[in-house]
Amino acid sequence: MVVAPHEAMHRIFQEYPELFSRVSEVLGVTFTSPISTTLLPTDLTETQPVERRVDTLLRLETEDDEPLLLAIESQGEKDPRKPASWTYYAAYLLAKYRLQPMLLVVCQDRATAEWAARPVSFGPRQWPLLTLRPLVAGPHNMPVMTNPAEVRKDLPLATLAAITHAKHQDIGAILKAMTTVLQDQPDAVKNPVIEFISQGLGKLPAAAQWRTLVAVDLSFYKSPLFEEVRDEARTEGRTEGRTEGETQRAAEDILIVLTERGIDVPEDARERITGCSDPETLNRWLRRAVTASSAVEIFEAE
Template sequence: MITPLHEGLVGITTLDPGHTAHMLRALFALPIPVESEASRVCSDLSEAVPAPFRADAALLYGDEPSTKLGVIVEVQLSDDKEKHWSWLSYIASLRARDECPVCLVVICPDRATARWASRPIETGHPGLTLTPLVVGPDNTKAITDVAEAVGNIGLAAVSAITQSNHPEIAEILAALTEALDSLDTGVARRYAEYVTVALKGNAQKEMERLMATETYRYQGEYAQSLRAEGRAEGEVKLLLIFLESRGIALSDGDRKRITTCGDVARLELWAERAALVSTVEELFA
């Protein structure tokens, strides 16, 4: 099931493949050349197998045949025995498609799932055993030093989630938010967004509080986007209440069109029209 935690972690690992490479070199000593080209490639790995297989993400490093390396990224939030059958297919399909070595990285925010994902998978062929490379709470330290976070942004962002229950989570998030200021503002804002949606409870509230401080430029942009979202939500609620009070019937499609609109100017226009129209068709005209 797709969740904010799942999507946040996928976003972090695919936002900048170079930062992800730095994390993977630090955790698993993967032979990813430092100066190699990096890109996100299609994660639909169905071409070489009869059934559809789609990984969470697939990254390709290197531009020379001798240095190319494929990395499949999977986010696991719980045990899923079916993955023990499909993960090897992911590797085989990407390997055949891009003609390069491929490894599997599984990110697990909790220890129980990380232990499950770390188990060797016997394929049945002598000598061919798949042992996933697992990123979890036990091999991602709590990074509270800003310089260390700057040195490995990808790892710092993932660690903020895998260590979200750590007693020093406030210090971890403070170091991360300051370290993000070393990046392009657009990239920094997206990292902050992915981390925020992936966190839960008090950790998420602390990250939201830090984002509202507007100490750095990217935080100001993030806070502005949150305010715009909040304003849009308010306009949607008022518009729906007004239409209901006037007895203007809405189909499920009409309601969805209104509730999914994030354009404040358009919502304001609809609100102005709502006082004059008698049908929803006139509202959207």
């Protein structure tokens, strides 16, 4: 089953192909930055009824070297079947495109990342035929960027680093540095980063921190994009009978925004917010909570 963090960890390279050169430099391996990139089909299926797909496949053109085929895999947990599959991908790509393949594995879990980074040999013990040695990016080697100046120097790298450090003890400071930099960025730059990090955090505790920071620092809850997300959530909630859970989530978001902004929430206001069952009303209160000077102010127009 494909989940949001899985998608974010490889799709970010589709949006920022040059990111691979910076990631490889961080990992101690030098690859020349591409001058052009082609997104290739990810279907590696043979004529036999066995379907094999790599997460993202890019052809990177450089000025110095021959084109490079970059396969990117998001790995959420240890899987003893993967090394054989990755070796198959590399051999297939070499045979099909006649270009040198490279595999980058992106992880959020340190144990998984260290497992994925271990060289694996295939063949007899006396004479290994193949050795798989992927390049791995994860919480064990990606930079922890809590300084906005560092984030500003390389926003794509900082975005991937934030995703890989989703469980880090300093994730709050990491995310705060991101929204600080995004405040003065145009929507074309800001919105993809918001989406990638939102997907990358998935259902981890840091996701609530990210929603709050985006709401307070970037006024995301007042944007058309937020309205679209809310509309989709309401539709999904009605379709699957989860309207009650949706309203609870909205009420929690209001309280989180007010608390993050340092606004005191009296008990009667808290009860009114948590006791409201109308999604439209909660949505209005949530937008007002971003700019209100007091908790009571969010109810004034009612």
